[in-house]
Amino acid sequence: MxxxxxxxxxxxxxxxxxxxxxxxxxxxxxxxxxxxxxxxxxxxxxxxxxxxxxxxxxxxxxxxxxxxxxxxxxxxxxxxxxxxxxxxxxxxxxxxxxxxxxxxxxxxxxxxxxxxxxxxxxxxxxxxxxxxxxxxxxxxxxxxxxxxxxxxxxxxxxxxxxxxxxxxxxxxxxxxxxxxxxxxxxxxxxxxxxxxxxxxxxxxLIADRFDTALNNMPHGLFMVDGNNRIQVANRKACELLHLGNQASLKDCDLDVVLRYGSRQSFVDGSLPSLIQRQLTQLTDGSLSRTLVEFSDNLFLEFTASRRPDGVVVLIFEDVTPRIRAERRILHMVRYDPLTGLPNREFFVESVQDWFRRHDGGGKVGFLILDVDEFKHVNDMKGHVTGDRLLCRVADELQRIVGDATIVGRLMGDQFVLFFPDEGGVDLDARIRETHEAICGFYEVDGTTFRVSFSAGYVILGSDEFRQEEWQIKVDLALFEAKSRAKGSCVAFEQEMDARYVERQKLKVDLGEAVEQGGLHVVYQPMYKPNGTRIECCEALVRWVHPERGSIPPNVFIQIAEEMGIVSEITRFVLQQACADCASWPGDIGVSVNLSVQDLRNENILDVVSDALGEAGLPASRLHLEVTEGSLLAEMGVARSILTHLRSRGVTIAIDDFGTGFSSLSYLDNLPVDVIKIDRSFVRNISEEARGFRLLRGIVHLSRELDLRIVVEGVETEEQLMLLNKYQCADLIQGYVFSVPLPSKSLLGLMEALASKSAAMLRQKKMV
Incomplete structure (x- = not known):
């Protein structure tokens, strides 16, 4: 050896x-x-x-x-x-x-x-x-x-x-x-x-390394024998379960150890049966992985590996941060981040869950609330104040309806409520009471707002519930409420469905009319106050339906805005109006209305340039009219677009002046040349002295700002005489002089006026 x-x-x-x-x-x-x-x-x-x-x-x-x-x-x-x-x-x-x-x-x-x-x-x-x-x-x-x-x-x-x-x-x-x-x-x-x-x-050495690795691993570990007695426990297991010295756990029953730990710290009383059942399923091989919720502050995920000799290795880790993050993400997915209410998707899930848990029979109700004129709150006080107002409304809604009613936020300033069957309760009366209670005064950031809500609701039997149908019905009821009056509450009626179907058909027909040239343009002239000369004509689009006849502009223009094709109509009107204006004598101009969609991006600049170029019309003969509502909706972009158009020589006019919230506040900030005073100021000027004084005040302010004045809706000689007496207008537009006419008829009217003016001039010379 x-x-x-x-x-x-x-x-x-x-x-x-x-x-x-x-x-x-x-x-x-x-x-x-x-x-x-x-x-x-x-x-x-x-x-x-x-x-x-x-x-x-x-x-x-x-x-x-x-x-x-x-x-x-x-x-x-x-x-x-x-x-x-x-x-x-x-x-x-x-x-x-x-x-x-x-x-x-x-x-x-x-x-x-x-x-x-x-x-x-x-x-x-x-x-x-x-x-x-x-x-x-x-x-x-x-x-x-x-x-x-x-x-x-x-x-x-x-x-x-x-x-x-x-x-x-x-x-x-x-x-x-x-x-x-x-x-x-x-x-x-x-x-x-x-x-x-x-x-x-x-x-x-291996034992030391194993012990070091075992006691420094980020997971807890138990090794239990076939009798459920602990053979090995590492330091992390004792820390997570608050079990004290790991050496004292040798040969102890796992259930007893966990009960002891639960009593010492994180669970009141004995270990809940659910937790014990989960761990039993792990040790007997029924489960290989399970998440155990010991408390709101401790979630442990267990995995089990069973050896042929009956020994089971339990490895577990603290997944509390992950669970909290998942819950936060789930909350973000399910709840509106501003108001904390369920969003549309989770509201629908909650309603479906209610129907799964309840048998048919009884009535249920759905209510949509839309804050009236909420946009003006954002415009006047800013979006922060607007958001806080929505939060106040959400809190008040939950207070009024209680826990039984499901409240959600659809989008923007719309809220939706689900009223479950409560056994004999008059849902119609309760919904109207809720609408009445939510309307009122709200104080936000030191400002008191009087808030009203347009509301639409539907009541139906539990066995009639269809997810797609109730949303359509309640939307139709809300649309009807808005069309009637602000702050009204309207229940769904079957006729609304018919009107909805008719409106959808009208949308299809309007789309085809725009694509196939089914629209035409007429012009209403703007006269000098003495009626001797036409200086400009407003282009008005018209649609004659092949079956329903003439469709009012306020109907099909609104439909076009909903469809998103109003800019296509604007393009058509601009091209036709510029082409027709180029054929008119002298320096007579043409005025075209722009919608809020036209002012949302700078594409309108190219549309205007193309129309002027194709017609060969000088930019000075084109007037573009914008409403106060479109300016308020897109103030920043609108100012930039209008400034650019005005720099090219296009005249800018404010249409329907006086009907908005803050007309006077932006006259000096926007590139405006003309204001068109709304017909509502003219309608009763001979009977209402106060209204006439308001009209004269607007005229005086406009002249101080070097703005030209067009008065719309003048229909009687009496109105015309009063306006001329106090020199309230530079131009008059209304039926007192002419109804809207096609371009050919307008040419004849222009020639007749020119002949009449020439004859009057010759007569003066002879005298």
Whole structure:
């Protein structure tokens, strides 16, 4: 067997081998006593003083060894290097080899000199017995084994050989196998123990690494046996479940441990049955993964792995942040971020869930509330104030209807409510009471707003509920409410459905009319107040339906805005009006209305340029009219577009002036040349002195701002005379002079006026 060199083993293993030399001192001291007694007996039998000297030397060696054994015990082993360990091995060799040498010399001396059977037997027996102990005590050092066996056996072999007896010589030779066997046995023990130490070291290292990894992993871990008793628990498991010392959990029942943890911290009372059932399903293999909610502040996700021997490994992690994030995301998906009410999708889901949980029978109601004139709140006070007003409305709605009614926010300033069947409650009366209660005064940011709501609702039987139908019906009812009067509450009626179908058909027909040129343009002239001359004509689009006849402009223009094709109509009117105007005499201009959709982007600039270019019409002869409503809707973009058009020479007019909220506030900020005073100011000017004074005030302000004034809707001679008397208009537009006419008829009217003016001029010259 190959002897392993100390330099070939790790330092810590070398230290353990050397430390074994200094161990097991009871046998060492026993041997010392036996050696002293034996030599005393030999001296008593032989009377040879040599053994007294050997005993004295032996005692000195013993004291030497005891001294260094004590020093070794007091040495800090962790500070020893390989050279230090070698020095300690050498110190041991001094004592050990000296001891065996004394024994060997005593034995050889007895053989050669004493020739006494007792003395020979006593000395050789003690020496060979000590040789046997070499294997058990000194296996850790090959040097110790080799030197001690040689120092003990060589003197005996010499003694046998010196006697001169052939049989004694044979005994000397037979000691050689004894030496080799002893050496091989010691080496075998050392090699075995070396492998054991190395294996133990590796196991210890693996165990330390496993323990480090186990206790530093971000997941909790339980390993339970087939009886549900914990065999392994890491530090994270104890932290997550507040279980204290992990060592105390060994062989404890998992359910008992969890109940203890729940009582100590995160769950009041015993562990809920749901949690216990979930964990039981994990350990018995029914589930491989489950989420356990211990409290609102602790969610643990468990996974289980079952081994063939019945051991189950439970790994769990704290997923509370993830669950909270998922809940926040779910809340964001389901709820309106401004008001906190369910959004449209979640409102619909909640209603469907209610129907799944309730049998048919009874009545349910749906109500949509639309804040009247909410846009003006944003325009006057800003969107922040508008948002806060919506939040106040949402809070008030929830307070009024309570928890039984589902409240949601559809979009913008619209709210939707679902009134479930409450057994005998008059839903119609309750819905109207809710509408009446929500209307009123709201104070936001120090400002009090009087808020009214247009409302549409539908009541239907639970067995009649259809998701698509109720939304259409309640929207139709809301549309009807808005068309009647602000603040009204209208129930769905079957006739509304018919009107809706008719309106949808009208949309299809209007789309075809726009695509196929089914619209035409007429012109209403704007006269000088004395009626002698036409200066401009307003282009008015008309649609004659092949089946329903003439459709009023306020009807089909509104439909076109809903369809998003009003800009196509504007393009058509601009092209036709510019082409017709180019054929009119003199510098008569044409005026075209722009819609709010036309002012939302700068495409209108190209449309105007193309129309003027194709007709060859100077930009100064084109007037563009915009309403106050379109300006308020797109103030920033509108200002930019109108400024650009005006810089090209196009005249800009404000149509229906005086019907909006803040007409006077933007006259000085927008590129405006003309204002057209709405017909509502003219209708009763001969009867209402106050209204006429208001009209004259507007005229005075406009003249101070160098704006031209067109008065619309003048229908009687009396109105015309009053306007002329106080010089309230630069131009007059109305039936008092002319109804809207086609371009050809308008040309005849222009020629007649020109002839009349020429005749009057000739008559003046003759006079």
């Amino acid at each position: 190959k002897t392993r060199s100390p330099n070939g083993v790790p330092t810590e293993v070398y230290l353990s081998f050397v430390a074994s030399l200094f161990g097991n001192r009871k046998t060492l001291f026993t041997g010392m006593i036996v050696h002293v007694v034996t030599y005393a007996a030999v001296y008593a039998k032989s009377g040879d003083a040599f053994y007294i000297y050997l005993t004295a030397v032996f005692a000195c060696v013993c004291l030497f060894r005891i001294y260094w054994f004590g020093r070794f015990d007091r040495t800090d082993k962790n500070t020893l290097g390989r050279s230090d360990i070698a020095e300690w091995e050498l110190r041991y060799l001094y004592g050990g080899v000296a001891t065996t040498a004394i024994l060997g010399i005593g034995s050889g001396y007895s053989i050669y000199f004493l020739r006494d059977s007792f003395c020979e037997l006593a000395c050789i027996s003690v020496t060979l017995a000590s040789m046997v102990s070499v294997v058990g005590r000194n296996y850790g050092s090959s040097k110790a084994v080799n030197l001690q066996t040689l120092s003990a056996c060589v003197p005996i072999m010499i003694g046998f050989l010196l006697v001169g007896d052939p049989f004694m010589a044979v005994l000397a030779v037979l000691l050689v196998p004894f030496l080799l066997t002893t050496r091989m046995m010691a080496n075998g023990v050392r090699e075995f123990l070396y492998n054991y130490v190395i294996a133990s070291r590796e196991v210890s």
